[in-house]
Amino acid sequence: MSLATNRRDAFPGSLVDEADDVEAPLAGGVDLSRIERAIREVLCAVGEDPDREGLRETPRRVARMYAELFSGLREDPRTHLRKFFTEKYDEIVLVRDISFESVCEHHLMPFMGKAHLGYLPNGRVVGLSKLARVVEGVARRPQVQERMTETIADLVMEELQPKGVAVVVEAVHTCMTVRGVRKPGSVCVTSAMKGAFRNNPSTRAEIMTLIYGDRR
Numbered sequence: 001m002s003l004a005t006n007r008r009d010a011f012p013g014s015l016v017d018e019a020d021d022v023e024a025p026l027a028g029g030v031d032l033s034r035i036e037r038a039i040r041e042v043l044c045a046v047g048e049d050p051d052r053e054g055l056r057e058t059p060r061r062v063a064r065m066y067a068e069l070f071s072g073l074r075e076d077p078r079t080h081l082r083k084f085f086t087e088k089y090d091e092i093v094l095v096r097d098i099s100f101e102s103v104c105e106h107h108l109m110p111f112m113g114k115a116h117l118g119y120l121p122n123g124r125v126v127g128l129s130k131l132a133r134v135v136e137g138v139a140r141r142p143q144v145q146e147r148m149t150e151t152i153a154d155l156v157m158e159e160l161q162p163k164g165v166a167v168v169v170e171a172v173h174t175c176m177t178v179r180g181v182r183k184p185g186s187v188c189v190t191s192a193m194k195g196a197f198r199n200n201p202s203t204r205a206e207i208m209t210l211i212y213g214d215r216r
């Protein structure tokens with residue numbers, strides 16, 4: 001399953017996927033020309049010439065890039081979970097290695113990695129791709145990894161009302177690898193455990209084995 005495909009499905013006809021040369025002052029509610037003016041200012045502020053050949057189209061490209069990276073601001077990830085169906089299955093459902101890209105809200109630098117999302121159904125089950133879409137919808141906005149992890153767990157808990165939810169997120173933060181402390185290779189891991197995954201040690205151990213078991 002490819003997240004790129006999901007993205008197109010999630011935003012049918014959105015300008016985010018249009019060719020670079022399409023005029024679009026507003027892409028899905030994003031004021032592109034305002035971003036363009038700001039990026040031009042940034043280039044001037046660092047001593048660059050925004051009119052030189054290589055930079056002439058840069059403000060436009062950056063504006064479109066932000067529209068794409070922040071597209072989650074204009075969707076409600078909850079809607080993916082409302083298409084549940086009733087099923088007796090009451091064992092753990094886990095989608096492992098859901099890749100995502102997000103933007104750290106402190107530096108506006110990308111952080112990216114994998115999310116593992118599991119739940120213990122209590123009658124309500126959703127299509128597995130819907131779980132990946134929830135991750136993507138929550139990721140595509142200015143974020144911090146801790147809140148992203150909690151938000152995903154809360155959404156699944158509220159909408160599916162399962163016996164438990166487990167979310168583990170592993171990410172590389174470019175604001176840590178290419179600037180600041182510059183620690184390439186460092187991975188930040190966060191987790192949110194709800195219900196049985198929080199209260200029952202054996203259920204928690206089971207999901208951790210499912211997530212990491214054969215990779216340790």
Ligand SMILES: [Zn+2]
Binds near residue numbers: 105106109176
């Ligand atoms: Zn940061």
